Amino acid sequence: MVFRLEDVSVAIGDKKIIEQLSLQMQEGQLIGLVGPNGSGKSTLLKSMYRFLKPAGGQVLLFEQDVWAQNEKQMAKKLAVVGQETPILFEFTVQDLVAMGRTPHKGLFEMDTAEDEQIVEQALMKTGITHLADRQFSTLSGGEKKRVVIARALAQQAQVLILDEPTNHLDIQHQLQLMDLIRQLPITVIAALHDLNLAATYCDTIYVLKDGELCAVGTPQDVLTPALLAKVFQVTAEISIHPATKKPQLFFLSEQWQSKGE
Numbered sequence: 001m002v003f004r005l006e007d008v009s010v011a012i013g014d015k016k017i018i019e020q021l022s023l024q025m026q027e028g029q030l031i032g033l034v035g036p037n038g039s040g041k042s043t044l045l046k047s048m049y050r051f052l053k054p055a056g057g058q059v060l061l062f063e064q065d066v067w068a069q070n071e072k073q074m075a076k077k078l079a080v081v082g083q084e085t086p087i088l089f090e091f092t093v094q095d096l097v098a099m100g101r102t103p104h105k106g107l108f109e110m111d112t113a114e115d116e117q118i119v120e121q122a123l124m125k126t127g128i129t130h131l132a133d134r135q136f137s138t139l140s141g142g143e144k145k146r147v148v149i150a151r152a153l154a155q156q157a158q159v160l161i162l163d164e165p166t167n168h169l170d171i172q173h174q175l176q177l178m179d180l181i182r183q184l185p186i187t188v189i190a191a192l193h194d195l196n197l198a199a200t201y202c203d204t205i206y207v208l209k210d211g212e213l214c215a216v217g218t219p220q221d222v223l224t225p226a227l228l229a230k231v232f233q234v235t236a237e238i239s240i241h242p243a244t245k246k247p248q249l250f251f252l253s254e255q256w257q258s259k260g261e
């Protein structure tokens with residue numbers, strides 16, 4: 001098991017965001033975390049990547065409590081791309097992606113030829129080789145996102161957590177990114193708003209509502225009109241895409257429903 005959460009409760013200040021949530025995530029899958037705004041997706045992920053300490057319960061990564069490990073131990077196992085892209089530094093893209101190698105190195109250890117090759121690969125896979133010498137701060141939102149993802153790839157962890165990875169990306173780069181993470185030989189856990197991307201790419205989907213896990217399963221099992229009505233308050237029509245053989249969702253507001261009758 002990659003992650004095992006047992007009765008995890010998370011509060012921010014006085015506000016209880018997640019209460020006694022338990023789940024298990026299997027190795028080698030692309031896992032989607034979906035749910036409405038404010039349902040607790042980022043909070044849950046933060047408790048998993050050791051950013052928010054739960055008020056109760058346990059978060060186990062490969063059966064070890066994440067709070068019993070130091071940052072470097074964690075970084076070898078788990079890479080994280082948060083929702084916000086950082087803004088604080090004046091580094092080149094190349095330097096930033098190379099920072100992904102830090103957990104694998106001693107304090108003053110120089111980059112090896114292998115490190116350089118890993119960085120080059122990460123730049124190439126995310127389609128940003130041409131940006132290598134640019135200052136990070138001068139990039140567009142979507143370019144920054146791809147740099148942060150490249151840095152996470154260079155980290156070569158066994159698990160990758162992505163909070164809204166397609167945010168800021170145009171449609172071509174959304175699909176390229178999903179294709180890329182789909183073929184990574186590791187476990188990827190991604191919070192996604194786009195339910196069609198989740199349906200097309202994920203092996204298993206976890207649905208959160210009001211800090212509670214309300215469904216877990218394959219896209220076909222989970223993304224039903226009844227669940228979408230209950231969780232997102234939308235009417236959805238679902239068919240199977242002829243090419244992907246995955247569910248394809250069409251959403252209708254009340255205005256269009258009345259016109260279709």
Ligand SMILES: Nc1ncnc2c1ncn2[C@@H]1O[C@H](COP(=O)(O)OP(=O)(O)OP(=O)(O)O)[C@@H](O)[C@H]1O
Pocket residue numbers: 012013015017035036037038039040041042043044
């Ligand atoms: N620092 C904070 N202080 C107070 N409340 C917070 C804080 N961070 C998050 N929350 C609240 O916790 C709840 C869950 O937020 P969270 O960001 O985990 O949801 P989410 O599902 O990731 O939302 P979104 O889809 O909008 O990104 C929300 O009601 C949010 O307002």
